[in-house]
Amino acid sequence: MGAPPVPKMTVKEYIEADLVSDRPLEYHDGEVSPIAVASFRHASIESRLGRKVGGQLKSGCQIIGTMRVRISARQYVQPDLIVYCGQPALTDESDPSLTNPKVIFEILSPSTAGYDYSDKFHLYRQLPSFEEYVLVAQDQPRIDVFRKMADGRWLLSNYEGDQAVATVESLGIEIPLGELYSELP
Numbered sequence: 001m002g003a004p005p006v007p008k009m010t011v012k013e014y015i016e017a018d019l020v021s022d023r024p025l026e027y028h029d030g031e032v033s034p035i036a037v038a039s040f041r042h043a044s045i046e047s048r049l050g051r052k053v054g055g056q057l058k059s060g061c062q063i064i065g066t067m068r069v070r071i072s073a074r075q076y077v078q079p080d081l082i083v084y085c086g087q088p089a090l091t092d093e094s095d096p097s098l099t100n101p102k103v104i105f106e107i108l109s110p111s112t113a114g115y116d117y118s119d120k121f122h123l124y125r126q127l128p129s130f131e132e133y134v135l136v137a138q139d140q141p142r143i144d145v146f147r148k149m150a151d152g153r154w155l156l157s158n159y160e161g162d163q164a165v166a167t168v169e170s171l172g173i174e175i176p177l178g179e180l181y182s183e184l185p
Contacts, residue, residue, distance in 0.1 A: 015095050024066050027076040035078055041138050041184055042107050046080050048180050049105060049136060053083065056173040061085040070097035071123045081105035083171060100129040103171055107136050131170040141177040
């Protein structure tokens with residue numbers, strides 16, 4: 001005899017659970033998954049990255065930390081950092097989820113790197129406002145940036161080493177890897 005089926009949640013149940021959960025939850029067609037707890041190194045990189053990016057943003061663009069992003073009526077995800085420009089497009093007050101990220105940043109964890117590069121990136125590409133995806137390694141100075149081209153293709157640029165400077169073209173900003181990774185625990 002197999003395990004009993006796990007009941008699926010409605011979107012309303014998911015939103016309510018996410019609002020009271022001690023860690024962010026993602027929602028995929030009725031199934032809810034908690035986000036892995038961030039390591040100290042992950043949190044340090046995320047904090048430095050947020051300050052570095054936020055300090056270079058032009059007027060009209062904002063960076064925010066973990067916030068639920070609505071991909072579709074049945075898909076919700078939680079990126080590490082998001083930049084949106086103009087007014088934030090939120091679904092509604094009962095479901096305060098962003099729908100217009102311009103750039104999404106993910107700090108790669110060993111347990112989530114595969115998901116971040118594949119399934120999560122596939123979900124993000126469904127958002128019309130989404131232009132760049134920045135994946136930041138924890139274990140070495142490396143940033144991969146996927147840029148949406150005018151014809152809809154995505155171009156990957158790799159930046160590696162302490163001397164490298166990653167470029168986020170849609171925001172007109174640079175991220176010196178040496179500054180991001182220096183003296184991390």
